[in-house]
Amino acid sequence: xxLLEARALTVSLDLAGQSIQVLRxxxxxxxxxxxxxxxxxxxxxxxMIARTIAQMLPRGFRVSGGSLDFDGESLVGISNARxxxxxxxxxxxxxxxxxxxxxxxxxIGQQFGEHLARLGxxxxxxxxxxxxxxxxxxxxxxxxxxxxYPHQLSGGMCQRVLIAMAFAGQPKLVVADEPTTALDVIVxxxxxxxxxxxxxxxxxxxxxITHDLRLATHVCxxxxxxxxxxxxxxxxxxxxxGAPRHPYTRCLQLTTPSLSAARRELIALPDRMPDLAxxxxxxxxxxxxxxxxxxxxxxxxxxxxxxxxPGHRSACLxxxxxxxxxxxxxxxxxxxxxxxxxxxxxxxIEGLSKKFRRQRRFWRxxxxxxxxxxxxxxxxxxxxFVxxxxxxxxxxxxxxxxxxxxxxxxxxxxxLAGRDxxxxxxxxxxxxxxxxxxxxxxxxxxxxxxxxxxxxxxTQAMEAGDRHAPWSERTARAQDxxxxxxxxxxxxxxxxxxxSGGQRQRVNIARALCSVPKLLVADEIVSGLxxxxxxxxxxxxxxxxxxRQIAVLFISHDLSVVRYLCDRVLVLYRGAVVESGPTEAVxxxxxxxxxxxxxxxxxxxxxxxRWAALAASGQDxxxxx
Amino acid sequence: MARxxxxxxxxxxxxxxxxxxxxxxxxxxxxxxxxxxxxxxHDPEDQNLIVRLLPPAWMAGGDPAYLFGTDGxxxxxxxxxLYGARVASYVAIVxxxxxxxxxxxxxxxxxxxxxxTDWLIGRMVDVLMSFxxxxxxxxxxxALGVGVNKVALAIVLVDWTRFYRVLRSxxxxxxxxxxxxxxxxxGYSSSxxxxxxxxxxxxxxxxxxxxxxxxxxxxxxxILSFIGxxxxxxxSAWGVMIADARNYVHQTAxxxxxxxxxxxxxxxxxxxxxxxxxxxxxxxxxxRVGR
Numbered sequence: 001x002x003l004l005e006a007r008a009l010t011v012s013l014d015l016a017g018q019s020i021q022v023l024r025x026x027x028x029x030x031x032x033x034x035x036x037x038x039x040x041x042x043x044x045x046x047x048m049i050a051r052t053i054a055q056m057l058p059r060g061f062r063v064s065g066g067s068l069d070f071d072g073e074s075l076v077g078i079s080n081a082r083x084x085x086x087x088x089x090x091x092x093x094x095x096x097x098x099x100x101x102x103x104x105x106x107x108i109g110q111q112f113g114e115h116l117a118r119l120g121x122x123x124x125x126x127x128x129x130x131x132x133x134x135x136x137x138x139x140x141x142x143x144x145x146x147x148x149y150p151h152q153l154s155g156g157m158c159q160r161v162l163i164a165m166a167f168a169g170q171p172k173l174v175v176a177d178e179p180t181t182a183l184d185v186i187v188x189x190x191x192x193x194x195x196x197x198x199x200x201x202x203x204x205x206x207x208x209i210t211h212d213l214r215l216a217t218h219v220c221x222x223x224x225x226x227x228x229x230x231x232x233x234x235x236x237x238x239x240x241x242g243a244p245r246h247p248y249t250r251c252l253q254l255t256t257p258s259l260s261a262a263r264r265e266l267i268a269l270p271d272r273m274p275d276l277a278x279x280x281x282x283x284x285x286x287x288x289x290x291x292x293x294x295x296x297x298x299x300x301x302x303x304x305x306x307x308x309x310p311g312h313r314s315a316c317l318x319x320x321x322x323x324x325x326x327x328x329x330x331x332x333x334x335x336x337x338x339x340x341x342x343x344x345x346x347x348x349i350e351g352l353s354k355k356f357r358r359q360r361r362f363w364r365x366x367x368x369x370x371x372x373x374x375x376x377x378x379x380x381x382x383x384x385f386v387x388x389x390x391x392x393x394x395x396x397x398x399x400x401x402x403x404x405x406x407x408x409x410x411x412x413x414x415x416l417a418g419r420d421x422x423x424x425x426x427x428x429x430x431x432x433x434x435x436x437x438x439x440x441x442x443x444x445x446x447x448x449x450x451x452x453x454x455x456x457x458x459t460q461a462m463e464a465g466d467r468h469a470p471w472s473e474r475t476a477r478a479q480d481x482x483x484x485x486x487x488x489x490x491x492x493x494x495x496x497x498x499x500s501g502g503q504r505q506r507v508n509i510a511r512a513l514c515s516v517p518k519l520l521v522a523d524e525i526v527s528g529l530x531x532x533x534x535x536x537x538x539x540x541x542x543x544x545x546x547x548r549q550i551a552v553l554f555i556s557h558d559l560s561v562v563r564y565l566c567d568r569v570l571v572l573y574r575g576a577v578v579e580s581g582p583t584e585a586v587x588x589x590x591x592x593x594x595x596x597x598x599x600x601x602x603x604x605x606x607x608x609x610r611w612a613a614l615a616a617s618g619q620d621x622x623x624x625x
Numbered sequence: 626m627a628r629x630x631x632x633x634x635x636x637x638x639x640x641x642x643x644x645x646x647x648x649x650x651x652x653x654x655x656x657x658x659x660x661x662x663x664x665x666x667h668d669p670e671d672q673n674l675i676v677r678l679l680p681p682a683w684m685a686g687g688d689p690a691y692l693f694g695t696d697g698x699x700x701x702x703x704x705x706x707l708y709g710a711r712v713a714s715y716v717a718i719v720x721x722x723x724x725x726x727x728x729x730x731x732x733x734x735x736x737x738x739x740x741x742t743d744w745l746i747g748r749m750v751d752v753l754m755s756f757x758x759x760x761x762x763x764x765x766x767x768a769l770g771v772g773v774n775k776v777a778l779a780i781v782l783v784d785w786t787r788f789y790r791v792l793r794s795x796x797x798x799x800x801x802x803x804x805x806x807x808x809x810x811x812g813y814s815s816s817x818x819x820x821x822x823x824x825x826x827x828x829x830x831x832x833x834x835x836x837x838x839x840x841x842x843x844x845x846x847x848i849l850s851f852i853g854x855x856x857x858x859x860x861s862a863w864g865v866m867i868a869d870a871r872n873y874v875h876q877t878a879x880x881x882x883x884x885x886x887x888x889x890x891x892x893x894x895x896x897x898x899x900x901x902x903x904x905x906x907x908x909x910x911x912x913r914v915g916r
Contacts, residue, residue, distance in 0.1 A: 404810055405810070406806055406809070406810070430812070431812065433810070434810065434811060434812035437810075438810060438811075439806075439807070439810055441803040441806070441807065442803075443803060446802045446803040446804065447802075447803035447804050447807055448804055449804040449822055449825075449826075451825045451826065460807075460808065460811050460813075461811045461812070463821075464808070464811040464812040464813045464817065465812040465813065465814060465817075467812075511807065511811075512807075514811075515811060515812075
């Protein structure tokens with residue numbers, strides 16, 4: 001019998017007198033010891049399922065139909081007392097943000113003890129049990145850990161503590177909502193391995209919520225793909241990924257760049273997922289407006305979830321066509337590595353170092369400076385994309401900020417188009433930078449002034465310093481730039497708050513392009529975006545490379561994105577470059593242990609290949625990460 | 626300012642009941658002050674000893690010529706209240722704008738440039754704030770003599786630190802945003818960044834503080850005129866009226882109640898306006914402002 005079973009579960013939101021189905025007819029059955037992956041982009045309703053299980057729906061949301069049973073008991077309309085009994089004990093949660101999920105003013109031991117006491121363990125035994133549980137998630141010296149505060153631990157360690165806490169009561173069901181999204185890839189692989197280990201040991205059923213289809217395939221037994229609150233495909237993981245029967249699932253695959261296969265152009269779906277207010281207006285299939293295989297029938301009738309293979313169901317009117325479309329997108333061309341020898345470097349960095357001074361305490365005299373970047377040298381040639389990869393804290397962002405002159409280097413030299421611009425205070429080198437190098441920022445929310453209209457943002461360069469371009473010139477330029485980044489001309493009159501995340505990032509790019517720079521520094525510009533929007537932006541950058549002959553220093557933690565976009569790559573580890581070279585060569589034959597570890601941490605595309613990182617057990621050998 | 630009112634969400638301000646109620650009260654007070662010579666039925670300093678201590682017109686024994694009655698010297702209470710509004714409004718506007726200019730300019734400079742500039746201005750504020758404000762204003766008035774301008778100056782010198790402290794921390798958070806870094810990369814000068822990128826973001830807070838400061842200025846002016854340290858003897862002010870009415874409180878309490886009511890309503894108006902603006906413009910700062 002299924003441990004957790006949803007039958008036609010529907011959650012509605014009453015908005016402006018209208019009832020909107022946020023989750024529509026969700027069906028699944030989860031047995032003991034199985035892992036169900038719920039995959040979708042942001043806004044698909046993944047977290048809503050977790051909230052429905054916890055019966056903690058936000059204000060205005062309610063279960064309006066169907067049932068959700070846990071161990072033979074209905075979770076819908078459960079009493080508060082019973083819910084408190086279940087949560088933490090029978091049903092446990094692993095949160096998305098490990099650092100904010102722990103109370104910063106209590107030690108790990110206090111929080112763990114509190115939790116164990118709630119589960120009914122005698123206070124005297126809590127300490128020993130906590131050590132036992134922390135040991136089970138492979139945390140070193142758990143005894144000292146208990147006396148530490150959350151800020152003294154890394155994100156990965158916090159997440160392991162939370163996993164240990166979740167499994168402490170030997171729950172029957174664990175709900176993990178994007179447990180590794182906030183963590184680095186190497187840590188992600190380890191967290192996944194530990195979760196699976198715990199699951200096997202206790203025969204726990206797991207709901208694993210993620211946006212990463214590839215990761216879900218390696219981790220889960222079954223996968224449910226959600227789109228706009230509707231389950232579009234559900235079935236055994238290998239089958240859903242290997243032979244998808246819904247065009248959305250196929251598109252998810254085609255919009256994610258691969259790490260091993262030939263570099264093919266990404267399919268960029270038009271537009272984005274509809275938001276809540278738009279759900280009500282769609283009559284037929286909710287994916288139809290973006291579907292490459294759309295037929296007139298799709299807009300009229302809502303496709304039922306039908307079985308296409310044993311245990312594999314798809315909500316498409318033409319499931320058999322999924323396999324036929326866009327089998328092989330064209331291989332990306334025009335990426336031939338620039339011949340570096342005969343041209344001058346546009347950016348030449350020599351022996352660059354940056355130390356940050358820690359806040360000095362008056363009783364401590366020693367300078368314990370933090371070395372963010374140590375002796376980094378590289379060159380960047382016109383029309384070349386160079387990627388910088390590394391985990392958080394490796395100094396990627398600092399290199400970007402030093403290159404554009406937002407920070408001052410402690411040592412080293414920065415040459416920009418043949419001129420020394422190391423001194424950030426020099427007015428002449430500042431002017432030279434303005435004309436040569438621009439930056440695209442990571443968080444488009446913070447990068448765009450919310451009080452300016454798009455037209456005034458993208459043409460900001462024309463009012464800087466002593467330039468005063470007439471308004472007519474600025475509006476004309478804004479239209480050119482909007483056309484170049486693929487946005488409608490009426491977007492010029494909007495404010496950033498009226499744009500979607502992907503559109504904001506485009507505006508961010510347009511502003512950098514306005515002063516016609518030769519080089520762009522792009523700092524994690526696609527990391528907060530959904531894969532389908534990410535694909536649109538990556539293709540935009542490639543087009544700019546072809547048409548504008550622009551060079552890009554691309555900073556990212558995502559190896560497959562770097563492989564898709566960059567000619568050369570620098571691997572950064574603890575502030576120093578440990579490996580560099582043409583992307584293909586570095587990724588195909590990594591030489592440094594760290595590069596190998598990074599590559600191994602990415603789930604492979606090939607399903608027949610076992611993901612080595614998942615299988616490794618115990619402590620990691622080699623690098624102390 | 627124009628940029629601020631063009632921004633999204635500014636329209637919401639006019640739908641807030643707090644803003645509407647506060648705005649109406651404040652507008653009424655300002656109109657009374659502006660048109661006092663035309664609205665007042667009598668000269669406020671005109672003494673008519675025959676009709677001393679009249680109750681308001683609707684009470685038994687009231688005179689319709691003196692709507693709010695007369696005081697101990699036979700002066701028209703309504704006229705004095707209307708003229709008192711001039712003093713209150715003048716001090717409210719001059720003092721709060723002065724404090725805003727001084728505190729706001731220094732806050733933006735300190736918050737944007739940081740480092741030594743920030744340290745220097747910060748220590749200056751610390752020194753100033755360690756003086757008890759009442760003593761500071763007493764010293765100022767004693768040294769400079771009485772008069773509304775001196776009262777306004779005293780309020781500016783005491784209260785600009787409030788603007789400085791709150792605005793500086795706001796500037797610090799705005800300067801962290803990437804759009805300020807982007808403007809720097811595009812070649813904006815420091816003054817251009819402060820003026821075009823930082824100031825529009827701090828303007829909502831500035832307006833809110835300004836409105837609250839006006840209420841505070843009215844109270845401070847009333848206190849100082851109550852103890853005789855504000856206006857010259859021949860000028861009507863609400864504090865002076867309250868002080869005068871104490872002697873006759875057993876004959877007619879209205880003389881005392883009416884100016885207190887005037888102060889109360891005016892301050893309520895400013896606070897409602899400030900509170901409404903704060904809620905509609907910047908909900909994060911709910912706990913930071915206020916005396």
